[in-house]
Amino acid sequence: MHIEIDAIAKEFGATRALHPVSLSIPEGALVALLGPSGSGKTTLLRLLGGLEFPTSGRVLFDGRDSTGMSVQERRAGFVFQSYALFRHMTVFENIAYGLRARPRALRPNRAEIARRVDRLLALIQLPGIGSRYPSQLSGGQRQRVALARALAIEPRMMLLDEPFGALDAKARKELRQGLRDIHDQTGLTTIFVTHDQEEAMALADLVVVMSMGRIEQIGRPADIRLRPATDFVRRFVEA
């Protein structure tokens, strides 16, 4: 899905979380929203998913104005930093949750749900773990299950908020590759939030650098110019 962000801004009372920002995200892109804490990354992601509504501006999905569109209509697959899996449900039940929650007319039958869950477990390279509980999985495995659950609803876009944030270095690397593979296989427009420069550069086709509620740069990783940390130190020392 092609996403056109047209001058959206967001205020929370007196706090300006987002100044008017505009951004065009091509169909199938893998986009990193990169910036320090408080720069408005989560706010922008939540506005896309319909979890928040803009104070002004609008977002177009495949040319269609999304103002007033519900979360369900937007069909976003969400993944958050802390594994938002249901602890009392098995992996199978977690992945099937969104399908089972559909109104009867839109709900696949039991066999179809089982087929889809199996396909998704294969896609995340964890076949055969459907009967386990989240507590029996590693952090990286849980986050892959969270990806499968987000994919189960057949989303039109994937929105991931610091999906690697809670993982150790090894699990991070694996999940990065996992996200790449899934993106290659599904071709879904995917937007992930990170404050890790290296991660954004290694993974994304398009990097959006944010700072204080604004977009500072947009480009391919090779075209992004980041101020190295030493620059700050030098200026501080010279001042």
Ligand SMILES: Nc1ncnc2c1ncn2[C@@H]1O[C@H](COP(=O)(O)OP(=O)(O)O)[C@@H](O)[C@H]1O
């Ligand atoms: N629900 C909220 N109520 C009040 N202020 C908020 C809310 N959500 C975010 N903010 C503020 O908006 C700014 C941007 O926050 P956020 O989008 O979460 O940044 P990031 O994800 O880049 O860390 C911050 O100053 C934050 O405190």
Ligand SMILES: [Mg+2]
């Ligand atoms: Mg955030």
